[in-house]
Amino acid sequence: MEAFYVVGPCRLSGNVRIHGAKNSVLPLLAASLLCRESCELTNCPDLSDVHTALAILQALGAPAQREKDRIVLSPWDGTVCEIPEELMRRMRSSIIFLGAILARAGEAALSLPGGCELGPRPVDLHLQAMRALGATVREDHGKIRCEAPGGLKGAQIVLAFPSVGATENALLAAATASGTTVLENAAREPEIEDLAGFLNACGACIRGAGESTIVVEGVKRLSGASYRVIPDRIEAATYLAAAAATGSAITLVDVIPRHLRPVLAVLQEAGCRFSGRGRVLSIEAPARLSRIHSVRTMPYPGFPTDAQAPVLAASTLARGTSIFVENIFEERYKHVGELLRMGASIRVDGRVAVVEGVERLSGARVQAADLRGGAGLLVAALAAQGETVLEGVCHLDRGYEHIEDALCALGAQVKRRVMEG
Numbered sequence: 001m002e003a004f005y006v007v008g009p010c011r012l013s014g015n016v017r018i019h020g021a022k023n024s025v026l027p028l029l030a031a032s033l034l035c036r037e038s039c040e041l042t043n044c045p046d047l048s049d050v051h052t053a054l055a056i057l058q059a060l061g062a063p064a065q066r067e068k069d070r071i072v073l074s075p076w077d078g079t080v081c082e083i084p085e086e087l088m089r090r091m092r093s094s095i096i097f098l099g100a101i102l103a104r105a106g107e108a109a110l111s112l113p114g115g116c117e118l119g120p121r122p123v124d125l126h127l128q129a130m131r132a133l134g135a136t137v138r139e140d141h142g143k144i145r146c147e148a149p150g151g152l153k154g155a156q157i158v159l160a161f162p163s164v165g166a167t168e169n170a171l172l173a174a175a176t177a178s179g180t181t182v183l184e185n186a187a188r189e190p191e192i193e194d195l196a197g198f199l200n201a202c203g204a205c206i207r208g209a210g211e212s213t214i215v216v217e218g219v220k221r222l223s224g225a226s227y228r229v230i231p232d233r234i235e236a237a238t239y240l241a242a243a244a245a246t247g248s249a250i251t252l253v254d255v256i257p258r259h260l261r262p263v264l265a266v267l268q269e270a271g272c273r274f275s276g277r278g279r280v281l282s283i284e285a286p287a288r289l290s291r292i293h294s295v296r297t298m299p300y301p302g303f304p305t306d307a308q309a310p311v312l313a314a315s316t317l318a319r320g321t322s323i324f325v326e327n328i329f330e331e332r333y334k335h336v337g338e339l340l341r342m343g344a345s346i347r348v349d350g351r352v353a354v355v356e357g358v359e360r361l362s363g364a365r366v367q368a369a370d371l372r373g374g375a376g377l378l379v380a381a382l383a384a385q386g387e388t389v390l391e392g393v394c395h396l397d398r399g400y401e402h403i404e405d406a407l408c409a410l411g412a413q414v415k416r417r418v419m420e421g
Contacts, residue, residue, distance in 0.1 A: 001418070003389050003417065004389070004393050005414070006381035008413075011246055023093075037075055042227070047399060049093070053091075061079060081107050128157075130148075130173060132155045134153040152173055162187040183213070202225045231255050234307060241314045246382050270292050271286040291315070295325070317361065339376070365391070378396065
């Protein structure tokens with residue numbers, strides 16, 4: 001197994017380009033199953049989750065060709081409509097293929113997905129949306145089978161929670177359903193806008209993406225399109241947290257600042273300054289951060305749960321006490337125990353983490369238990385005294401393209417090696 005060997009503390013400087021969004025490219029790959037012509041996606045990150053999504057397409061009989069950040073997707077004939085269980089287990093977001101397969105083939109079979117263990121993330125909302133559109137759903141020993149032999153029909157869908165995945169699955173299923181679908185309490189994340197943008201480029205008729213109510217006028221068929229994936233706001237937030245933790249000044253290139261507003265507000269409270277224009281954003285962090293009064297993770301446009309771990313890691317070195325409240329996932333503090341090994345002072349009570357800033361962190365051997373927690377540990381390692389050995393880098397590979405190379409280009413000392421001992 002591989003690990004990151006990080007020597008700190010470091011001072012970062014220079015430019016870093018933000019890759020395409022992991023949480024956007026995955027539903028776009030699923031959406032390609034709806035298209036009767038070839039599609040081209042550019043700005044696609046090189047991530048293990050993307051590799052898994054491409055393997056799912058291959059298993060369904062919809063092969064794709066990749067060259068650098070460009071993926072060309074061939075039309076799918078809709079013959080194979082079952083995803084192998086082994087591929088479903090690789091990532092939690094594999095459920096996003098449900099709506100597209102069902103809409104195109106009239107049936108879909110898959111198992112419950114795997115991925116990071118972040119507490120209960122039930123697929124109930126996804127299945128409720130499919131039922132509302134006229135599908136019959138059967139669940140049996142971890143297997144899900146959906147059928148709509150007469151085709152899906154537009155409906156009014158009210159989500160009990162603005163789930164990103166359920167919103168995406170509903171859009172995919174409704175795009176070619178007969179009639180009009182009105183989706184209420186929809187997720188408003190930028191990745192939802194990106195999915196709707198791609199589907200509309202392929203001939204769909206979707207209005208209101210990015211708002212809480214989305215209207216989908218079903219069309220008979222979708223063609224193909226060439227589309228560029230939006231930049232990854234969570235990758236951007238991670239580099240900003242790294243700069244904040246190390247008292248650095250760096251510039252992010254190819255980023256959409258408005259997608260980062262809640263993160264920028266929190267880091268500004270901690271004493272960071274920002275400047276930029278267009279898709280360029282620079283951060284200048286103080287030698288030591290000020291405390292962050294309160295961070296509450298919320299659905300967009302609130303503070304993103306995926307940015308909680310990196311920002312919390314940065315706050316371990318701030319002056320004073322910072323408070324984090326995790327409102328999205330129940331088990332999103334697994335990185336806290338590892339931060340304590342590095343000398344952090346953190347108390348967790350249910351969904352609340354109280355962070356008492358310390359003068360210094362010390363390098364230690366730590367283990368990433370999930371993607372974003374691993375990113376938080378990497379941020380801490382950059383600011384810690386001495387060497388940190390970060391195990392479980394396979395989790396980071398799910399969401400960050402060669403992050404060690406990008407950090408080294410900024411002046412960090414990060415090496416990927418097979419674990420010693």
